[in-house]
Each structure stands twice: as structure tokens, then as C-alpha cells.
Amino acid sequence: MFGLQLMLIGMVTVFAILLIVIYGSRFLVYVINKFVPAEVVAAKEKSDNVPMDVLQQAVSQITGGKGHIVNVTKLS
Secondary structure, three states: OHHHHHHHHHHHHHHHHHHHHHHHHHHHHHHHHHHOOOOOOOOOOHHHHHHHHHHHHHHHHHHOOOOOOOOOOOOO
């Protein structure tokens, strides 16, 4: 009987500590988001989109500015 009581007390204690950790972390995230300003991330330059820019310029030059790329699909 003593072992069962000890196990029950231990499980309730672990459950209570887990609840404290969960709600404490939620509260900490709330406080941080409310009082600390978000970091402003600089916009990336268009260097990631170089092939698309080259294609768009080529189509624009060939069609005299009338053609536009709608979709690009890579064929394997």
C-alpha cells in the first residue's frame, strides 16, 4: 500500500511540475513578444532570382516589351 501511495504522489508531483513548465514558458513567450520589439530583417536582394530576371529581360527584348513570363517549368 505504501508503494502505491508513493507512486501516486510522485506522478502527481511530476504532472504538476510539467504544468508549471508549460504555462510558465507560454507566459514567458507572451511577455517577450509583448515588450521586446521584433528584429527587422533586411529584404533580400534579387540575386536569388537571377535566372528568372535574365529570362524576363530576354523575352521583353525579343517581344518589344509586350511579352511576359507567366510560368516557368524545369523539364528533366
